[in-house]
Amino acid sequence: MLKLYHQGSSVCAAKVRIVLHEKDLDWESEYVDVLQGEQFNPAYLKLNPNAVVPTLVHDDKVVIESTVNCEYLDDVFPEPALRPTDPYQLAQMRIWTKRVDERLHPMTSVLTYSASHRHTILDNNTPEQVQAIIEETRDPVKRARKKEWIEMGMDAPTAREAVKEFTRTMVDMDKVLAAHPWIAGNTYSLADVALSPYLNRLSMLSMDAFWQRYPNVSDWYRRIQMRPSFKPALRDWVPDELAQSLATNGARSWGKVEELIREG
Ligand SMILES: N[C@@H](CCC(=O)N[C@@H](CS)C(=O)NCC(=O)O)C(=O)O
Structure with missing residues (x-):
């Protein structure tokens, strides 16, 4: 199960959504309205101590940082590959x-x-x-x-x-x-x-x-x-x-x- 904590206008979260769509993966949305300060909720801070979106949760594994999220998804779901082999x-x-x-x-x-x-x-x-x-x-x-x-x-x-x-x-x-x-x-x-x-x-x-x-x-x-x-x-x-x-x-x-x- 993949879950993405994200926000609509967040450029970082959008990167991860692109990868999820490019790979046609099923994912669950958890909307964190950073414009309303929801990134500071204690429950969210436990997942992402940096108080930013996105946060990716794969089964019981929490992965922060959008670029790391993208590479992680490409490692776990290699098709179609989003990294050059050269x-x-x-x-x-x-x-x-x-x-x-x-x-x-x-x-x-x-x-x-x-x-x-x-x-x-x-x-x-x-x-x-x-x-x-x-x-x-x-x-x-x-x-x-x-x-x-x-x-x-x-x-x-x-x-x-x-x-x-x-x-x-x-x-x-x-x-x-x-x-x-x-x-x-x-x-x-x-x-x-x-x-x-x-x-x-x-x-x-x-x-x-x-x-x-x-x-x-x-x-x-x-x-x-x-x-x-x-x-x-x-x-x-x-x-x-x-x-x-x-x-x-x-x-x-x-x-x-x-x-x-x-x-x-
Ligand atoms: N390096 C982080 C940056 C994340 C980031 O800056 N997220 C912004 C949205 S694009 C955010 O959550 N901002 C809320 C805040 O700064 O309070 C990543 O790539 O995941």
């Missing part, structure tokens, strides 16, 4: 999954918050309530960043860094995709899985134009959208209201994002 291509795949975890993932929260969530907070709260939302974050470093994103939006220095990181990702993806159809070589792999939720996030933020200058990325994303795993793993779990606010707020922020892309 050691060099496998190394390339791992360099991409590592890069997504270490570089793109943190910048995705920055972009999403600065381009979208801040508008939802500012539109629906009085200045005093906004202040309370900032103050409720206990960790002082996280609190300072949240304040910056809410108050400055895409003018925040970290938001500029996020746009740069996404641009670097586009440039490097375009280069490797000029040489072969998928990120790590001739076959679809966990590197493609890892990147898909992040381009999908840009798309949900009405920012598909991010890759208009990168024809190989555009073609790759078109092929990703055509895969049967795309809709069930990346779209169907996102609550309608959240999808709507990402689309509307993202569109409001696109002008500034475009300006930052141009400035480089």
